[in-house]
Amino acid sequence: MTPTMTPATSGPALRVEGLGKRFGAVRALDGVTLDIRPGEVLALMGENGAGKSTLLKIITGDHRPDDGRLLLGGQEVSFGSPADARRAGVRVIAQEPEIIPHVSVAENVYVGALPARGRLFSHRALSERTRADLERLGFAGAMDPGCPGERLSPAQRQLVEILRALTGEVRVLAFDEPTSSLSDHEVSALFALIRRLRDQGVAIVYVSHRMQEILRLADRVAVLRDGRLVGVRPAAETGEDELVRMMVGRDLSAMFQRERNRPGGPVLALNGVTTDDVTDVSFEVRAGEVVGLAGLVGAGRSELARAVVGDLPIRSGEVLLEGRRLRPRSPSDTVRAGIGFAPEERKAQALLLHRSIRDNVSLAVLDRLSRFHLVRRAAERALVREYADRLRVKAPSVETEVRRLSGGNQQKVVLARWLARKPKVLILDEPTRGVDVGAKAEIYSIIDRLAADGVAVLVISSELPEVLGLADRIVVMQNGRVTGELDRRQAGEEQVLALAMADQITSEGARQ
Ligand SMILES: Nc1ncnc2c1ncn2[C@@H]1O[C@H](COP(=O)(O)OP(=O)(O)OP(=O)(O)O)[C@@H](O)[C@H]1O
Ligand SMILES: [Mg+2]
Structure with a gap:
């Protein structure tokens, strides 16, 4: 599965010309012309719903364009299916990896490339091959080739997609937000791999909302807005401000504003909470306070959150809500x-x-709204529209089915649901993953406002600037344990990282 490269030619590996695509009344792409060159990383940026995934789906044969054409190595091509594109050497790492749950990693990787019908293939040989692939690409030990698909973590699923894309000849390789569920270490390994492929002459298209990553990795940056190409810039000659302006069409005000009252009494308290994944976790979140939960991927933060809301069992210890012990049997109990x-x-x-x-948005507010029978529907629609507007959910109307939304807009819908509800405690796990820069600023300001209204907020985030900008207090976890608590005035990136990677837990040094 060593990717065979076509010799770097002077022309583009792939050229899209006058590309147009509609979904009903939505113009997802409109007259987009772009060259994707061999041996370069072209980043594709734009707000949620700008058309990035649609562009990738067209070049990889998932969608047929309504207008325009594709030129591969100067020749016009028309892909009737993803298999056509794959045969031509155009591959994509999808925004949502498709993993077959009940078969092994090795079979997931070589699905479609399995030996022809009638010929025997050996599971053992396939496993060995996958193990060798992992090693060669710098991901040795990242997963067991025999592990069934359903047990893979998001990062491992991503890796399966990457291995799969590299079986066979590759001329153009597209990544759709590949790092959203990867740890820093995994991101570095991925970037090393991408650079290696680029240096071998592969044309790379890279979609991401993460500005720093793009400026670190890309050679050129193309920006889409409402389906149109706004411009293409060499990465070395542009910067965050210009790219934001191109994406959003305006300057953004300061990301973090923070207008909060002094925190009140504890609303949520964890006392020695122990689950299958976390051990003896204790901390509080007070009314009007934002607590950030920091740590590396795998530190147990998401598992802790799920245990608090009754989605995973608590083995010992307790969770108190306003001083009363919470004994949820299911997540709906905690919602109530x-x-x-x-x-x-x-x-x-x-x-x-x-x-x-x-x-989807009103799901969480229905019980509240239904007290007022008559006004219910009107109130519901107004509330949904208000939050959909504030987060700039891009859709023809609030009646649009969620599956028709772009990935980032789906995220916004889940957030809108909880932001609209104003619960006593709000737990947000990676609230800005996959959302564009404008919505990010809006999410921060809504969190600030909820806290100012007295909501106790717990935010899990792998983006340190986000934790540092939002939180009043930061609880750091490592290997399922709390390794320290920092006040926002003393917290900097180094302090948080030191605690996140502290190998030894000394109970003195840990708590302050
Ligand atoms: N299958 C579909 N049916 C209807 N509308 C669609 C479909 N796929 C995409 N769209 C619409 O096309 C537009 C572009 O969507 P696309 O998924 O390309 O956005 P994106 O730039 O990838 O956004 P994100 O950053 O959120 O992933 C959006 O308005 C979206 O709602
Ligand atoms: Mg997308």
Whole structure:
């Protein structure tokens, strides 16, 4: 599976010309012309719904364009299916990896490349091959080739997609937000791999909302807005401000504003909470306070949040809500008690894909709204529209089915649901993952306002600037334990990282 490269030619590996695509009344792409050159990383940026995934889906044969054409190595091509594109050497690492749950990693990787019908293939040989692939690409030990798909973490699923894309000849390789569920270490390994492929002459298209990553990795940056190409800039000659202006069409005000009252009494308290993944965790979140939960991927933060809301069992210790012990049997019990939770895996855990934006947002407020029978529907629609507008959910109307939204807009719908509800406690797991820079600023300001209204907020985030900008206090975890608590005045990136990577837990040094 060593990717065979076509010799670097002077022309583009792939050229899209006058590309147009509509979905009903939505113009997802409009007259986009772009060259993707061999041996370069071209980053694609734009707000949620700008058309990035649609562009990738067209070049990889998932969608047919309504207008325009594709030229591969100067020749016009028309891909009738992803298999056509794959045969031509154009591959994509999708925004949501498709993993077959009950078969092994090795079979997931070589699905479609398995030996022809009738010929025997050996599971053992396939496993060995996958193990060798992992090693060669710098991901040795990242996962067991025999592990069934359903047990893989988000990062491992991503890796399966990457291995899969590298079976066979590769001329153009597209990544759709590949790092959103990767740890820093995994991101570095991925970037090293991407640079290696680039240096071998592969043309790389890289979609991401993470500005620093793009400026670190890309050679050129193309920006889409409302389906149109706004411009292409050499990465070395542009910067954050210019790119934001190109994406959003305006300057953004300061990201973090923070107008808060002094925190009140404790609303949520964890006392020695122990689960299968975390050990003896204790901390409080007070009314009007934002507590950040920091740590590396795998530190147990998401598992802790899920235990608090009754989604994973607590083995010992207790959770108190306003001083009363919480004994949830299911997440709906905690919702009723006044705890809102936007999980990390929003699509799987939180969205009804075949229902409208309105249904998905109002899910959490229905019981509240239904007290006023007559005004219910009107009130519901107004509330949903208000939050959909504030987060700039891009859709024809609030009646649009959620599965028709872009990835980032789906995230916004889950957040809108909880931001609209104003619970006593709000737990947000990676609230800005996959959302664009404008919505990010809006999410921060809504969190600030909820805290100012007295909501106790717990934010899990892997983006340190986000934790440092939002939180009044930061609790750091490592290997399922709390390794320290920092006040925002004393916290800097180094302090948080030191605690996140502290190998030894000394109970003195840990708590302050
Ligand atoms: N299958 C579909 N049916 C209807 N509308 C769609 C479909 N796929 C995409 N769209 C619409 O096309 C537009 C562009 O979507 P696209 O997924 O390309 O955005 P994106 O730039 O990838 O956004 P994100 O950053 O959120 O992933 C959006 O308005 C989206 O709602
Ligand atoms: Mg997308």
